[in-house]
Amino acid sequence: MNQATYKNGRALFFSFFQRDRLRLLWSLILMVLSSVATLIPAVLVGIAIDELTQNGFSSTFIILSTGVIGAGIVFYVITFLGLYSFMTIAFRFERDIRQEFFDKIQSHSLTFHDENNSSHLLSMGMTEISQMRQGIMPGLRGILQNLFSVIIMIITIYAIAGREMALATLAGFILYYYFALYQARKINPIRMELANTAGEMTEQSQEIFRGIEVVRSFRGELREFLRFKTISEKYSRLGIKEGQIAAFYLPDLILLLLTAILFGVSLFQVTEGTMTVGTMIQILGLLITLQLSSMMLPQMFLFLNAAITNANRLWEKMHWQDPQPDKEVEIIPQINWESYIVFENVTFYYTGSERPALANISLIIPKKSKIAIIGGPGSGKSTFLKLLLQLYLPQEGRILIDGVDYTDIPASEVRKHVSRVEQEIFLFSGTIRENISFANPDATEEEIIRAATAAQAMEFIEKLPQGLDTVIGERGVDLSGGQRQRLAIARAILANPDILLLDDSASALDSKTEELLRKALDNLSADRLTIVVTQRLRTLLDADKIIIFKKGRVLDYGNHRELIGRCAEYQRIFELLPETEKALAKGGIV
Amino acid sequence: MSRSRHGGWLADKKRTRSSKVLLKIFWSYLQPYKFHLAFVAVLTLVYTLAVTYQPIIVQNAIDRLLGGSTFQSLLFLLVLYMGLSLLSWVFQSLITWYMAIVQNELVHTLRIDTFNKLVDADMSYHGKVQSGNVTSRVVNDTQEITAGLGVFTNSLTNVLVAFATLFVLFDISLWFGLVSLLALPTSAIITKVISGRGRAQMLKVRSSLGKVSGALAENLSGVSIAKSFNQEERTSRQIRKLNDETYGYFKQLGTLFTMIFPSISLIGMIMIAGILYIGGYLNQQGLVSVGSIYLGTVMVRRFLSPIMALANNFTNLQASLAALDRIVDVLHMEASIKALQSMNKLVLTKGEIVFEGVYFKYQAREEMNVSSLKRRPDSLAEEERLKFKDLRKQFLEEKRYYVLENVNITFLGGKKTALIGHTGAGKTTITKLLLRFYDPLEGRILIDGQDLKEVSLDSLYENISLVTQEPYLFAGTIMDNIKYGKPDASDDEVYEICRHLGADEFIEALPNGFQTVLQESGKSLSAGQRQMITIARTMLKNPKILVLDEATSRLDAYSESLVQLAQQKLFEGRTTIVIAHRLSTIRDVDQIVVLDKGKVVEVGDHETLMKLKGKYYELYNTYYAHQGLENIAIAS
């Protein structure tokens, strides 16, 4: 994966100029030529009229007039070519930045993703990058084109009307640009606020509609409405403010007055006899042409400004510094993944929290064993599994497999051998088949069916109208809780890992289904390490070892028989069960 | 930005209303701004006259110069020119100023109207339409409509300018007028290209960008899955492919537009040359002055640009109308589940809930869209109504997709009922019907004899509360989340509930305790912690009827027992429905309902059902056999 780096946001934005230099140079040259071509007709019309006043409807006049069409054709060809190549570079820029952004963001560790809202990242990846392109085209392009035109026009005026006129025009345009930039700077913060507010508005409404069931059943409609109304009002106020600042646009006035003044001076010079009427027409024609081409300039400045702001924001996300960067691993160590795992004083904090999610964990997980994990909500069970998958690295202590430190193994290597069924199931929109074969897109039909059968998912898949090819919606919303869970189990089984992690994966399954699943898993896990977070007792009894977590610490570690004898917490779990009574009646728990 | 601006006229769906109808609706929204708009119209008129008159001054000056006037005698023309420059600037600015007000206020009104409608829309609508699309109705489409308003006033200016310049041109010479009319067929051709090929290509760009966005969204929120399964390269490749495709479409579209826009300039040049030829010839005949030729060259270009702008406006206007059409769809959408305040209030006496012959199926998986027919059968013509009846019957007969079939259950008032059954049996669906997220296709649901369809939703939700299977939390503090159903609760009440549930401990351990801000549905909490918060939220609301859908599935036995104790203490003597797979969750219930494949198979208390030796007996035994408690005894 190509992972470009940039010094700062500006560098990211202006990397545009380094991407395809030859083509860019070519398109800039064409742009200059196109600026010349835009101004030629105005000059020709002036000359033609002089010719007409002096020599009447002569053949020179006709040639000059035809020249206008010629200039038009030249303009067309040059402008098309110039625009075309510039456009190509600009769209490529958008495409490439989007790809770089995604790759970079995806490669950041989960710590980054914990801190960042995914819908925020999405709008950066889509809208803000599109806006960066707009900063280039039409933004930067329009500004450059305009600058070229102004320069060429001033040169032309110098050539046809002398220094004073040229200087006056120059002064006018310096003022023009000054105020245009000034105005852009004034509007830009409002624009940014508008964009942020729009983002908030989108996020808010998305949140409400995603949780519509909760909103409705708690009668939150009115409150959500008021909340939305507030933000919508804010947006509309900002919009009005922007419109009103933009309304009295000084640069326009400057341009109008410049035209009027040059008109006046020309009038004077013509009456003095130092200028011909044709020249005056040329000057006016040039200014009008320029007025037309400057019409969009304020917009272009805003585009450019916004693009640079966005580039800065994007850069910050792309160049996020991982507090625990991966070690550069040169040689992938030879590891026997069927070996035992050692936790040595492992402590882990999520960023921003002061309390460790896991504190001082030390234990040895025997090879090819069945481990069960129990513990209260938030006691660190899921976190423990995430560390095994190297989704995070512990701040203190070491995890060793086959004697090799986890930090010396690349994450991708770990994940080749370890698979997890996550607690909160995430399914991709697409077919069931695609979801199950996620880890291995080349899986055969047979493999997929085998995995689905083992996960007890085939039972319901078969009943769907399109079977494996049924398309499931946004995050699998149209499946029941247990159905989603079984698809995720099938997905992990298909990956055929050496170490299988199940995070409370039977919580939405009925006992019958769970039993079938357990049997299937027993067959599968005969010679691999399985670690299961569970609230179901049977799994505890079957486990070779049980880890009891409490508030991030290992309270106890041993098999059922040991724990039931020595661990009060463990005993309590059984005492709490109504069925305990029944069991007790049959002879009691030791 | 460009996406939302072009989104509308690219709608894949055909418009269902005529422009006339839509404009009428639009006009009703403009009523409050009548005076603003009238004022803008006057400003526009004056502005047009000013800018049209300016070149005439220049023409005048040229002719006088050629006639040998002195500078003094031309001075007044210069002053007039300057005056008009100022005037046009001021008026233009005022137009922008007022339009900013009208547009922004209008979009605000539209936005909140749409929002309101959507919040009240049927759950089947929300089931079908992705939340992202719903949001785009509210945020993007409304914006698009107001853009149409800008187009409207802009068109007004353009029409005025076009007429004024055309008048001047014809006034100079019939021939000048005729040359300038060349603009008309040109603009017609260009409009045709834009709305034909342009539109088609824009559509491709849009849907392709949509795919990129969808893939990006999914891969960003599912990033841990891609990482876990080592599929980062693949997702990257997937994005690259879509990205490349989009680039291709963008390039095609760009090529089309880069071909069109300079061509307008070319046409302008041809027209200017035409004016020069004709003007020169006529000048020789003494029919037009040199000044008039100049005026002609200025005016043809002036004429061309509003005509082109109008062509462009036309497409933009189509965009706004299409957006309006979609919005009107929403605004006129009549929820089949009505939340009329005027309906009777639900009065609870015993709290008995009865499902009477309830049939239900989700429509999302249906081929035929009966829901649209179901919406307003009375507004249909007789013939259509018959057809509708047919379809409905057909739909009902199509058994394959029934999620609930002839469900008859009585949830005893003041008692605790357990709902059990295999996964996918339809348990969650029952809760959804009970909360009236959907209405049954057939049959009734009664609470204390009152049909759910005849009581107001407000009174329903006041009395009944659900803890959903999937916990959903809002961005905001934990405190706000717990108070969601009872915003006026005191903090102490919240602490109290959390203490009962044993949730206080972990909340207080968070960096900011109860004031900790959750983001993205609480992704920084553990699954069980999230579930605890949703339980606290519901318990705080203190409903008379409580529905728990796998509410404790993510909790350990100890935490679950705390929840059960709290529930016993706080909800003693109230109707409670508990759904659970863990039979430990449903100890001490008064009644058990066993659901299988959408049908009720057994009802009764534990003893009765055990005696039946049916489904429950089987479930119970597998559960215990499975839980291996006998083994515990044996093992010891």
Ligand SMILES: Nc1ncnc2c1ncn2[C@@H]1O[C@H](COP(=O)(O)OP(=O)(O)OP(=O)(O)O)[C@@H](O)[C@H]1O
């Ligand atoms: N929004 C929906 N659109 C279409 N079908 C749905 C939708 N929600 C659920 N279903 C289907 O309806 C059936 C019943 O689902 P339901 O969620 O009621 O099951 P459940 O009994 O709650 O199962 P579980 O114990 O797994 O939660 C399932 O086959 C499911 O696929």
Ligand SMILES: Nc1ncnc2c1ncn2[C@@H]1O[C@H](COP(=O)(O)OP(=O)(O)OP(=O)(O)O)[C@@H](O)[C@H]1O
């Ligand atoms: N992404 C995160 N950012 C910050 N804190 C987190 C994050 N995920 C979990 N935590 C916190 O870390 C602790 C351990 O969480 P973990 O998810 O490991 O618990 P668990 O044992 O799996 O609980 P459950 O049984 O509820 O799933 C909890 O206090 C939780 O609030």
Ligand SMILES: [Mg+2]
């Ligand atoms: Mg967990």
Ligand SMILES: [Mg+2]
């Ligand atoms: Mg369910």
